Amino acid sequence: MLPANIGNNKSERVLPVNMWVNLPQSLTPYYEIMFTTQMLAVQHIGVSYVCPENVLCVLNLHVVYQFRMLQNTLLNLWSDIDEETDIVAYSNKCYEILKKCIQKHQSLIEYSNKLEDIFTLSILSTMVIFSVLMCFDTYEMILVRLHNELLTPLISPIFNPSDPMNAEK
Numbered sequence: 001m002l003p004a005n006i007g008n009n010k011s012e013r014v015l016p017v018n019m020w021v022n023l024p025q026s027l028t029p030y031y032e033i034m035f036t037t038q039m040l041a042v043q044h045i046g047v048s049y050v051c052p053e054n055v056l057c058v059l060n061l062h063v064v065y066q067f068r069m070l071q072n073t074l075l076n077l078w079s080d081i082d083e084e085t086d087i088v089a090y091s092n093k094c095y096e097i098l099k100k101c102i103q104k105h106q107s108l109i110e111y112s113n114k115l116e117d118i119f120t121l122s123i124l125s126t127m128v129i130f131s132v133l134m135c136f137d138t139y140e141m142i143l144v145r146l147h148n149e150l151l152t153p154l155i156s157p158i159f160n161p162s163d164p165m166n167a168e169k
Contacts, residue, residue, distance in 0.1 A: 016042070053126070056119050063115065066108050074101055 008014075013026045016038050023030045077097055085093065 052122055056115070056123070059115055063108060063112055070101060070104055070108065
């Protein structure tokens, strides 16, 4: 239920998004079908809008955790080896553990580089698009003179300091 539809009769129902179709949009079967379709579309748009950043965040957290595990392995390298072994066996064991750590470190660096290659363009494009959208939103806020008692005192001094509304009374 939309807040715009509260108190209206069924002939004045409004859809969340304007649609231009040759169907009676306020009649019962068509309104419910279009409303449901629009709500499903909004959910899919929202999921596709947020998913790439969430996937990148989860993958980055995974890489960080893998590096932490590698750090823990290196910190506990000496305590993992039985101290009753002779010097040759001790050296060989240290060499094997260190070799595995180096291989894991190299694979994590390669994985991090692949992640960077995959997500660089998408994150850059997202940042550019959001920056442009914020610029347009700010431009609209400057152009539209809102006579809202809550919003005008916040916006006017920032974007239009010579506005007569801002003069000291």
